Amino acid sequence: MLVAFIASTTKSIEEKWRKIWEEERAYEADLNQSKPKFYLTVAYPYPNSPQHVGHGRTYTITDIYARYKRMRGFQVLFPMGFHYTGTPILAMAKRLASEDEELRDLFIKIYKVPEEVLKELEDPFKMARFFHEEIKTGMKEMGYSIDWRREFTTVDPGYSRFIQWQFRKLKEKGYIKIGTHPVGWCPSCGNPVGQHDTKGDVEPEVVEFVAIKFKMGDFSIPTATLRPETVFGVTNIWVNPQADYVKAIVDGEKWIIGLKASERLKHQNLKMEILEVFKGRDIVGGNAVNPINGQLVPILEAKFVDPGHATGVVMSVPSHAPYDYMALKEAKEKTGCLIEPITIISFEGAGNVPAADVCREMGIESQTDPKLEDATKELYRRELTSGIMLSNTGKYSGMRVPEARELIRIELIEKNDARVIYELSEKVYCRCGESCVVKILENQWFIDYGNLQWKEKVYECLDSMRIVPEELRIEFKNVVEWLRERACARQRGLGTKLPWDENWIIESLSDSTIYMAYYIVAKYINMGLIDPTKLNDGFFDYVLLGLGNPRDVASSIDVKTELIEEIRREFIYYYPLDSRNSGRDLVPNHLTFFIFNHVAIFPKELWPKQIVINGSVLMEGRKMSKSLGNIVPLREAVREYGADALRIAVVSTAGLLQDANFSPSLARTLADFLETLRRQYRVVATMPSSSSKTDRVDKWLISRLQETVKEVTEAFEELDVRKAVQLVLYQMDNDLNWFLRRKGCSNLEEAFQYSNILKKFMEVRAKLLAPLAPYTAEEIWSIIGERGLICKAEWPQLDSSLIDEEAEKSEEFIKELIEDTNKILRVLPGRPSRIVYYVAATWKWDVYREILSMKEPDVKTILMRLEKTGVEVDKAAIAKFIRTTIDMLPKMGRDFVKSWVEFKPDHEFNLLEEAKRFLEREFRCEVLVYYEDASEVYDPKKRAVLARPCKPAIYVEVEK
RNA sequence: GCGGGGGUAGCCAAGCCUGGUCUAAGGCGCAGGGCUUAGAACCCUGUGGGGUAGCCCUUCGUGGGUUCAAAUCCCACCCCCCGCACCA
Incomplete structure (x- = not known):
């Protein structure tokens, strides 16, 4: 019952904010000269099935990045299209028409396609359209901040004009060749066969x-x-x-x-x-x-x-x-x-x-x-x-x-x-039952990716590009090196006809290389301002390359000159592309072709600036596949866990390049976590404002907040989404818990007198969370009474004046002290009745400072220096202390110790005095604090001599 | 074969570039405790072994080496995953 309640709440929150985003046109991006732009795209989906959670990773990472950049003040353009080109949809429609039981089952049982619409899907266009809408709805549900006004499919007339323009350009530049080519072939169907055309989905290998x-x-x-x-x-x-x-x-x-x-x-x-x-x-x-x-x-x-x-x-x-x-x-x-x-x-x-x-x-x-x-x-x-x-x-x-x-x-x-x-290489049978053979196709058209001058430009572009993660740069170089000519047209399938030989259809990896430029044009077509069937080479020459006369171009397609110029301005505003995101599998093909074609068609200023690659998603450790039956459809998962939980679940379980593991139980946990978070915001929102003086612990929390802002910002810049999630969700949670613990509050409600600190903390946290969990972030943003959309809010600024090293070190000291005390308690037979801490004598602090300031510390020098200060302690004891300190120093946390001894022994003593009540609560017993060398010290077991700077001596009395 | 990635505690997974603070982050799971009528959630503690004092021993695929010091650097080997083209 409770679970159902949470789910419906999540659902209503999502619906609410989705509606508001749409009404506010939050993600529609036009030319905006007042802001720097950031243009990013992700490989458009191929609509031959609905998407599963695995697909969600690439799109979610891209969306997170888009949202982050938007909050950083960029005019972010994140568009989406659909790739209809090729044969799989055709093959699938054909299989469906032939009443293929396996496929019908897949559609009905896993993809949840209603049986009555199944018949319609035998038309390949209708099938593509159906899944297109399905995928699009899923993307909206996932909360992707896409400007949908720029949507297109690769079989739209405008797109075909664009692709034909591209291919004429390639041919003019001598990058297109003709030749013969062997392919897998079904003699009975008279067609080339790909993997999806064969029994058992075997790829015919020639x-x-x-x-x-x-x-x-x-x-x-x-x-x-x-x-x-x-x-x-x-x-x-x-x-x-x-x-x-x-x-x-x-x-x-x-x-x-x-x-x-x-x-x-x-x-x-x-x-x-x-x-x-x-x-x-x-x-x-x-x-x-x-x-x-x-x-x-x-x-x-x-x-x-x-x-x-x-x-x-x-x-x-x-x-x-x-x-x-x-x-x-x-x-x-x-x-x-x-x-x-x-x-x-x-x-x-x-x-x-x-x-x-x-x-x-x-x-x-x-x-x-x-x-x-x-x-x-x-x-x-x-x-x-x-x-x-x-x-x-x-x-x-x-x-x-x-x-x-x-x-x-x-x-x-x-x-x-x-x-x-x-x-x-092995016997392959067509789905029609015929044994496949090798056929040599005549007049096959190739793109000559083997062209050496072309490769030189590709290397040049690659060198100037940021590749995330950097490890993959070498892989790109290798691919470019190996690449030879590639057949670019097929005899069947959906797509654009080769402009000079209409018997051929441009194949899918060849018609998807520079389409990022087309999103600019698509907006104007979708707005009804241009008739796509009228588009000609002159139009693309002008808009994309700045060639020709805008007045002539405009009249040739029956539009006003100003419109043409406006499109050109928008294109030149958004291009070059700032980031291309995709899964790893596209490195040796699409992403490399993307570079090749950009350097072939566009001038250097418009070459792409960055590629981001992520690994794939496994389902509980195994590859998601139809045959294993472990596909989790994306929309189903959204219904199950909520979009935000799902977003985080698919991006946070592995580093960017590693394969991530989707775990339903983690998604469940995250859903609960976000629910708890919303509850926390409701609690904080109702707290009356307070004006308590800030103490060390307050300063600590605010200081930590600065560090977190810094680290999260860096993580997003590096697209280290996993790290960002860890910081925003877990580390911030731990910090909050420590704060409450130190304040003696057993829950958030009790902490009302610190509401000013908490509100600040929560406000920043909401912003840091916004790219990751947009729905939750909007919701909590409104809960704490902020106006406007958080997705448009300004990214938190790091205020280095609030970084308080002393407060941070002090809390770290307390944590270590508790840890040390616990270690002792663990081996003691009973509960403690009294714990005594002894702060090291001043001369020990002097010893530490001396040793840390020397390159090669030796006992004699230090001893001599100490004598000048007139220490009244046994010389042998001092020498021994120096000796052991020198020996153990490399094993200690040197940086921490170094900054700690900058403080005086008084600092440590006062800190302990201050934390006494807290420590008494923690250990539920009396706590005493002394200087090691104070005149009256309670020290029945003579532990005080063991005191060291940074490491007070501890004496524990156990209940009888 | 060629190219790329990887082998870390019960599981997932960080760290490795820039050696020491690494028995090694974080999460999950498990155990104990707190809170609670009870449960869920939440919080604390533990989770290689040993120990009546903050410690000792052992561990990061295997085997060598460099170093005062190696999960981290070097060499060799074993194992796993992915790509190698007309397929999106």
């Missing part, structure tokens, strides 16, 4: 094979391999005796390959004419010539050969391929042939026949043993990393394997003894 042509008369037998360097170790050729093979004319050459293979290879632009079909066994016993060395090798049979994989014929290297080794072993047993493995690679720890060793180690007994797969990988790895070519490999002898592999590949291809063919 692998490049080298087909080495062994000669048998006029015919070539192309044997496909990933390891062309092993051609020196070939002893024979394998065919599957039961399978169908063909003789065919392939690109003018006579080939012998598997029948199934021939069908698959047709998609790789090979001209193929089948002459004859026969069984594999028909050529077993024949011989073929190894092109690398002219040796004659026999054709043998092997069951493991898949006639549909690659060419359906393989060369046998028994010494380095476990499959070949096992097949040969069996062939020898069956036919008594005399073939021996030829070893051509050696590595540390290798025997005469490495494949034999691996098979033995792994206990492999036949050529159909599934462990052969692992054996192959293992040997591949070892030989790749540490293999050296042996002397029987001619000019390659002594070379490392990777190098030899590349050179032999080139040699064979140049002599036309081999050619490249492609095959999928």
Whole structure:
């Protein structure tokens, strides 16, 4: 019952403030020359499903940052759009239409889509729209401070005009190339296949094979391999005796390959004419010539050969391929042939026949043993990393394997003894049931991210950018270095047509690189001031690049010149982008393309200034996935815990770059915490104002507050949200508790006479909390009677005049004293009846000061200096004290001790006297305080001599 | 393989760049106590081992090294996660 009550309260608070924000247009940002601007964006969502709590992390961090910057006095623009481009939505709509039970279940049970709207979602646009609205509602519920007037989708006509402008620019600059490209392909659907098109969501991985042509008369037998360097170790050729093979004319050459293979290879632009079909066994016993060395090798049979994989014929290297080794072993047993493995690679720890060793180690007994797969990988790895070519490999002898592999590949291809063919790394089936093949697409358009001059500019931009966290800068550099040309258009999917070749759709990672600029334009389109279908290149040239004449541009799209100029002004106000936020997964693709395209299109002044990257979210330690069924939809979580608790739960459990763990119990705890916080504000709000004199503890709280403001501010600047949460929630809570404890109040209500201090503390705390928990912050802000929105309030200023080192050290001293006393109490048999503290004698303080002021303190010098002051204590005792102090000093908290001894022994004594009543309450017994060397000291166990500055001696009497 | 991140007490997780105040923040969990009719919340104390005095011993993936001193610096090794392209 109670929980339900809290939840509904939270809900009503959220609704209230959401409404007020909207009415007040709190997050709408236009050009405002009176303020510095801060423009930040986050990668727009792809609406093929509702968002789950994992998505919430990136958006929440960005929103927190936006809110922080807003309070720091910036004109903050935080917009949002939706990415419709690509195939997943299409594929999903298609699956839904085909009554896919699994998907229907997912939609109904997890995404809570009403069954009656399901039918509509079979239209991909409607599906996108549906999830678009769902996500948008979720973002509003989360309290994101987004300027929604700038919203768009990537299939809007205006956006398409913009993307087409971008691509013409890229082409003009020579960054677009045309070529061929191998892709996974479904022959039955006639489409390329991506992960979402395959059974079991397998990503089709295209692998490049080298087909080495062994000669048998006029015919070539192309044997496909990933390891062309092993051609020196070939002893024979394998065919599957039961399978169908063909003789065919392939690109003018006579080939012998598997029948199934021939069908698959047709998609790789090979001209193929089948002459004859026969069984594999028909050529077993024949011989073929190894092109690398002219040796004659026999054709043998092997069951493991898949006639549909690659060419359906393989060369046998028994010494380095476990499959070949096992097949040969069996062939020898069956036919008594005399073939021996030829070893051509050696590595540390290798025997005469490495494949034999691996098979033995792994206990492999036949050529159909599934462990052969692992054996192959293992040997591949070892030989790749540490293999050296042996002397029987001619000019390659002594070379490392990777190098030899590349050179032999080139040699064979140049002599036309081999050619490249492609095959999928594993069998992949389209959702229609067909086995996927590799198809070579002609006229494929590429963005040439390999262009070196372009890369130079990217490096330049990267060097000038702030990367948060800094550790990822190196990763960006590596990505830029590796990046080659990238196919930028696809044959199907939603999106923008390639302006010069309308058969192609610009793919999703290519149409999402500079759209931050488009948010400026989108506002004017959404306001109905511009007809998006009229937008032309001249418009974008002027608005985004300042090129051309505004009057001509305006008349070409039927608007007033002033409007065009206004848009330009707004663009130039907000650009360059101050921060781009996103999850880690986008580093090697989107974020890097984002830099590439910015430096390609925009002048240097408009290059982006910062990238912020965060890790992902795990669900109780595991990755969130449909198959694990552990997805927590965002909106459901908001209903369950409230937006503020959820916001904090997703951003506070790990450092920025680390994967965070979502824990429902933490979210629950945070919800309770925020509820308690609201209660506290209500209590403080009703307190009458007080005018009590400020004592040391008051000064301490206010001083701590300054430190907290400083640290929280720094944490937000660094986007160390986790730290900010810890400070604002827990550290401030601890400080407040200590304050109440010291004041002898068992709860907040009792502390009414300190309301002036508390109100100040609470006011600042509300502001520090505002970026993290906007709803709660607005609520408590109004509870304590502040007018106006806290999200627009000024960030608390650090007042260094209120930092009181003495008060802080004193409280720290008291805390340590309690700790020390507790340590003693712990080992005592009963409750204490009396505790006595002894402040160290003045000369001990002198000793400390002397030692701390010396670089290399020694007993003699200090002793001599002390004698001048005329101490009346046993010299031996002093010397001993000096000795032990010097020894233990490195182990002590040097800084603390150093500043402590700046004070006089009187300070410590007065402090203890002052805290006596407090200590008596704490330990519930009498407390006495003496100077160690006072004339009358109660010291039955002679503890007083143990007193040290900063560490009074303690004597505890226990109840009998 | 290449590249990146990481291995810290029962769990999650900070610290590591800039060695000492580190038995190592904070949270969760657990135990004891306070408050309370009771519970929840809240507060205090404890949570590697030992100890009738604030202490001693042991610990930060493993093994070495540097240093008066290492979770922190150096070397080697083991293990886990992510990316490697046309997929958003």
